[in-house]
Amino acid sequence: xxxxxxxxxxxxxxxxxxxxxxxxxxxxxxxxxxxxxxxxxxxxxxxxxxxxxxxxxxxxxxxxxxxxxxxxxxxxxxxxxxxxxxxxxxxxxxxxxxxxxxxxxxx
Amino acid sequence: xxxxxxxxxxxxxxxxxxxxxxxxxxxxxxxxxxxxxxxxxxxxxxxxxxxxxxxxxxxxxxxxxxxxxxxxxxxxxxxxxxxxxxxxxxxxxxxxxxxxxxxxxxxxxxxxxxxxxxx
Numbered sequence: 001x002x003x004x005x006x007x008x009x010x011x012x013x014x015x016x017x018x019x020x021x022x023x024x025x026x027x028x029x030x031x032x033x034x035x036x037x038x039x040x041x042x043x044x045x046x047x048x049x050x051x052x053x054x055x056x057x058x059x060x061x062x063x064x065x066x067x068x069x070x071x072x073x074x075x076x077x078x079x080x081x082x083x084x085x086x087x088x089x090x091x092x093x094x095x096x097x098x099x100x101x102x103x104x105x106x107x
Numbered sequence: 108x109x110x111x112x113x114x115x116x117x118x119x120x121x122x123x124x125x126x127x128x129x130x131x132x133x134x135x136x137x138x139x140x141x142x143x144x145x146x147x148x149x150x151x152x153x154x155x156x157x158x159x160x161x162x163x164x165x166x167x168x169x170x171x172x173x174x175x176x177x178x179x180x181x182x183x184x185x186x187x188x189x190x191x192x193x194x195x196x197x198x199x200x201x202x203x204x205x206x207x208x209x210x211x212x213x214x215x216x217x218x219x220x221x222x223x224x225x226x
Binding site: 001032034036038043044045046049050053055087089091094095096097098099100101 | 142144151152153154157166167168169202204207209210211212213214216217218219
């Protein structure tokens, strides 16, 4: 199975900050990478698919980049509603696998 | 509006069985693959299983292969997960989700159903 490694596992940031989360695949996955946002007690929400395509309705402050093994999720201007946990997922091959998650907390 | 509503979770003893259901509405159910993802308390997401729109092709995580069976009834717009030989490590919130047509990620999720395996 392809292993997905996210970093950092958590960090603190302030409203207005630009933040970047990274996700590394144990082997090349082309651009078959999705990012989800999850708030406590809620289901995940799809933000990005195809490594860089914004899901409908997702604010443009979210962006994704990367291909092959290294990917990033960037939030250009952190807002209060963005404090959450972010998960990456590869869908290049089964079994599908997720990263361990990155929790973004308020500084 | 797309809606996915899970049911069937609860407390079960180790070695026992449980069947989760996911009622779908707001889209043509048979046109979409569906998937189950779980989340153990305080941990990340774990993909469990997926099935294509017709129900003939299925996929499983190694951790559940041979114990869980995914199926669907397109006439009733319902997805199922039959879970047998349950273990303590299967304790989690189980989410059903619709597979995005642009790729095998999940674009709509249910609210989740808690399965607790304990004696």
